[in-house]
Amino acid sequence: MGTLTMDFALAASLLGDSSVLLMSPWKPLILWGVFIAWAWLVATKIDKDLRYYNLGWEKWNAAFLGSGVVAIITFFTAGVFWISLPAGVVVLLIPVLIYWKVRNGSVPDGKQYHLSFSKDPAAAQQRKLEKARLSAAIQYSDVTGNDVKVPSKDDPEFQVYLRTEDIMGPALNARASRIEMLLTDAGCKIAWIIDGVRSKQEDMPVEDAAPAANFFKQIAGLSDSDARRTKSGSFSLNTGSGDTSVQMSISGSSRGPVVVFEFNRETSRLVSYDQLGLLPQQRALLDELVEAHERHGIVLVSGPAKQGVTTSIYSMLGRHDAYTCNIKTLEHEIEAFINGVDQAEWDPMNLDVDFGTNLQSILRRDPDVALVGDIRDAEAAKAAAAPGRKGPLIYVGMHADSLVACIREWVKHVGDVEEAVKPLRAVMHQRLIRRLCPNCKQQLAPEEMAAMKLPPGIGDKLCRRVGQVQIKNKIVDCPICSGTGFLGQTAIFEVLVVDDGVLKHLRNGDLKSALSAARKAKMLQLQEAAILKAGLGETSLDEIARVLSSKKKPAGKTKVEAS
Structure with a gap:
């Protein structure tokens, strides 16, 4: 950060003392705007990113400082303003583009920066779905083993997907072997079984729980026919720490449907x-x-x-x-x-x-x-x-x-x-x-x-x-x-x-x-x-x-x- 401040001060000194620039009031404003935008990008976004991923921020900041100095020199030595301006911009952008490429090869999948000018609606929708998938905490696979697509964030079904994560995620983190849900008109009663002991959880509004239960029924291959008979199916999920098999059953009761999930039943x-x-x-x-x-x-x-x-x-x-x-x-x-x-x-x-x-x-x-x-x-x-x-x-x-x-x-x-x-x-x-x-x-x-x-x-x-x-x-x-x-x-x-x-x-x-x-x-x-x-x-x-x-x-x- 200190090196970037020195760079900025040097630019101000040179820009302020240039008689050529003072002859035109708008040329200094253009140079100031370009340089301030570049300095803001490097000093805030890139520097923070460097430190977060531990990519050698000292070396990169030295490179950015050098490019800033070269750009300033270019601004004042190229002679013609319309030649010195683009030349200086190129000098400023070269280390940024190199950093972009090196960074994308160093960070985990899904954390890379991408730039696309495609106007293809299908490609745009695919990018939306991919972004939604990366933001999801749990990835499901249905009864046939196929991955379940995560809805895009502007799709109403995305909220249903989030509710399914609210049901599964905390239970898995707590080492629950089983989730029991009772869907009543007043709300959804939820209990976990941890080491054989039943633990009651906070109720979930039925308007959230019912769509989530329908989502699970669909991926487990369960039909809506004959609601009185107990039906069972299966699916799997991945939280990033490994696959978990889920055995699902649903049955009727006098108070409402009872939905049960068992984790890794065969292994247990x-x-x-x-x-x-x-x-x-x-x-x-x-x-x-x-x-x-x-x-x-x-x-x-x-x-x-x-x-x-x-x-x-x-x-x-x-x-x-x-x-x-x-x-x-x-x-x-x-x-x-x-x-x-x-x-x-x-x-x-x-x-x-x-x-x-x-x-x-x-x-x-x-x-x-x-x-x-x-x-x-x-x-x-x-x-x-x-x-x-x-x-x-x-x-x-x-x-x-x-x-x-x-x-x-x-x-x-x-x-x-x-x-x-x-x-x-x-x-x-x-x-x-x-x-x-x-x-x-x-x-x-x-x-x-x-x-x-x-x-x-x-x-x-x-x-x-x-x-x-x-x-x-x-x-x-x-x-x-x-x-x-x-x-x-x-x-x-x-x-x-x-x-x-x-x-x-x-x-x-x-x-x-x-x-x-x-x-x-x-x-x-x-x-x-x-x-x-x-x-x-x-x-x-x-x-x-x-x-x-x-x-x-x-x-x-x-x-x-x-x-």
Whole structure:
């Protein structure tokens, strides 16, 4: 900036002392106007741009200073005014044009300067669309994988596009795995699911939310027909930090349409067996089922809705080599594709074939391992139980609030205690629990742990949730977990192995004695498994209380009965 001031002062001195210029009042004004315009461009726009992109502002300003000096000399030595003026202008513009070219090759795409004299309306519209695309924070791709065009800024649809960004952008920044929208006449209710916990957001006016929902329906390939039936589709988006797949579903309710978005669903469903959350002693109980001679019977995998049952049965299935054994699945909805596995999705619109009949057909093909996504009726349960302990190993997903409820529901579906319990090899029950953020969690002091009087063998890495860190003597929200204190989820399990002793009690309908026998064999209950995870520093005691205390149910019947 100082060099440009000196340049300007030199020009003023020479211009002011020129007797030739003083003879014509308008010639100095022209030179002054040209030079001031050039000096303003360099001193404000170009200098600021140089510093912003760190393009070596000292060298460039020296070049501009030199061109200014040469231009002034040209103005006063060329003799004829109409020769000296254009010659001086050329001298001033040469470094500017060179800078333009060098700058465009150095800055990110979309930040270059372009000059076009085209009068083609199509070209002008294309430039408008390109400018709008570059100004958009999110780029969408539709269900077919084609990029969705961003409307130009003067198109009313551009405001709809901005509303879609308002819905998606903040949720992604907050690490939400799911967005739920309820469109009512009074407004749109929005909630995020972050690490399994529902978080209500500010309402969006329905006049903004409804067009945005229609935009999402269009790019997800959803039709407006039969509004009562749940419809699902997919699309993807890119925020500049990578692609995100989005599974969209829309269904009706008494209050209005319910729109749900799930981010990267397939990736979240495919968790390796090692990362599932089973404790070593629980894994040891299940490992023998991988061996070919033990690969028979049924493993029930249960949990409440949205507690990771699908992820668990996919993970259990992943233990088996799909290229050396025949693996088949029957699912209500395929949520992730597994390499080498023959996956089938039941079509509820085909009234000629129910789920149970479809399952019978699959089991007749003699698979080594099978997966049944969710048992919801008696026919399907009977079809799964029929092969017994001599048939394939079948993983069965079930929604139940407890291990006891899972067994009772299974027996109820099959309709006969003996037929229901005879093929059982193991029964699993699970809950999802949040992991402590590794960046901000705080380990408890030994005296704090001693004061809690915890049972022995818990571990010495018990931690508490914090959510804040100290940066330069200032306490701020943890940048990793955004101040929640948690980062991701894991599962806690109960694993009941149905050995001869347990099976004997189950056959007699005595569930209480079956559980007692399992406890004598050191079966871990859900709360015990959770506390062991806390002792490993994976979660906190407060989080365990949150997950388990609200789930307590009356003990109910401890006798197994068929309906």
